[in-house]
Amino acid sequence: MGALMSTTYIALDLGGTRVRAARCRDDGTIEARAETFTHGEDGLDAVLGRIANVTRQVWPGTPPAAVGVGAPGPLDPYTGEIFNAPNIPAFVGLNLRNRLRDIFQIPVYVGNDANVAALAEWRYGAARGHSDVVYLTISTGIGGGVITDNKLLLGKSGLAAELGHVTVNYQGRPDKCGNIGCLEALASGPAIRQIAIERLEAGEASLLRERVAGDLSQVSVELLHAAARQGDALANSVIYDAAVAIGFGVVSFLHAFDPSIVVIGGGVSNLGSLLFEPVRAIALKHIMDPRYQVPIVEAELKENVGLLGALALALDPPAQREA
Ligand SMILES: [Zn+2]
Numbered sequence: 559m560g561a562l563m564s565t566t567y568i569a570l571d572l573g574g575t576r577v578r579a580a581r582c583r584d585d586g587t588i589e590a591r592a593e594t595f596t597h598g599e600d601g602l603d604a605v606l607g608r609i610a611n612v613t614r615q616v617w618p619g620t621p622p623a624a625v626g627v628g629a630p631g632p633l634d635p636y637t638g639e640i641f642n643a644p645n646i647p648a649f650v651g652l653n654l655r656n657r658l659r660d661i662f663q664i665p666v667y668v669g670n671d672a673n674v675a676a677l678a679e680w681r682y683g684a685a686r687g688h689s690d691v692v693y694l695t696i697s698t699g700i701g702g703g704v705i706t707d708n709k710l711l712l713g714k715s716g717l718a719a720e721l722g723h724v725t726v727n728y729q730g731r732p733d734k735c736g737n738i739g740c741l742e743a744l745a746s747g748p749a750i751r752q753i754a755i756e757r758l759e760a761g762e763a764s765l766l767r768e769r770v771a772g773d774l775s776q777v778s779v780e781l782l783h784a785a786a787r788q789g790d791a792l793a794n795s796v797i798y799d800a801a802v803a804i805g806f807g808v809v810s811f812l813h814a815f816d817p818s819i820v821v822i823g824g825g826v827s828n829l830g831s832l833l834f835e836p837v838r839a840i841a842l843k844h845i846m847d848p849r850y851q852v853p854i855v856e857a858e859l860k861e862n863v864g865l866l867g868a869l870a871l872a873l874d875p876p877a878q879r880e881a
Contacts, residue, residue: 567624572646576596598645624667634715636878677867691704697825745801812852
């Protein structure tokens with residue numbers, strides 16, 4: 559390979575709290591990384607300036623082939639327009655791809671963070687070698703990504719695979735998205751915490767009450783996890799209910815997409831067997847044909863998933879439209 563041939567890429571992981579940048583090779587090697595706080599409340603020019611600055615810190619001597627960007631919230635992966643941006647209000651309506659292309663003068667591709675995380679697990683992580691993948695990330699929200707025949711499912715507007723907003727209980731809790739009984743309203747980190755607090759407020763016995771010295775605002779998924787491992791009935795019950803909701807969601811995803819593997823990541827996946835055993839049991843019990851039975855596994859990439867997803871997007875971008 560010629561020395562001048564560019565094989566490096568820039569990966570940008572735009573989060574509500576942090577902006578991470580990395581110089582990567584196409585095999586997934588991260589050669590350099592930098593990060594800064596997002597401070598989305600400071601406005602558009604300030605945030606774009608921080609993105610440019612953090613990217614400059616990892617920029618290679620010869621221009622990289624492309625920049626891949628993973629961004630939170632719904633966006634148009636064909637044009638790079640941001641439809642909604644939690645914690646970065648100034649990005650709403652912005653064509654982020656075009657703005658960054660003007661700054662960097664090389665091709666830029668923008669993808670939803672959960673979608674690009676699915677690409678990362680497919681190319682570099684737990685779903686390597688699989689052509690059909692369902693990916694779920696369970697943390698503050700629940701995001702998803704679907705790969706069908708080695709291609710990310712995007713839909714006509716690029717809004718496909720919002721797996722956290724499928725209804726698993728239409729008589730359930732309203733979700734802030736406008737739908738009712740979404741997976742996210744039942745099994746995201748904040749939902750699990752809220753349900754635990756409500757049950758504690760209702761007077762159920764639990765180790766948690768003394769763990770937080772009576773201050774229920776201190777209840778967290780981590781404390782629930784620890785209490786559950788010590789045999790606390792309430793903690794086990796709250797986690798089990800969330801796992802069952804995820805399990806029924808997964809049954810629907812198996813029926814809808816017929817994947818060869820299901821990968822679950824995000825902070826809530828750290829619950830380990832407390833989450834995965836009920837999810838696997840529900841899936842096994844409720845699939846309508848044994849052919850739907852596939853591995854349901856924990857994600858592999860952990861804290862690098864956002865950067866590797868942005869890299870995977872840059873390597874395999876959807877056809878772009880000008881906007
Ligand atoms: Zn929802």
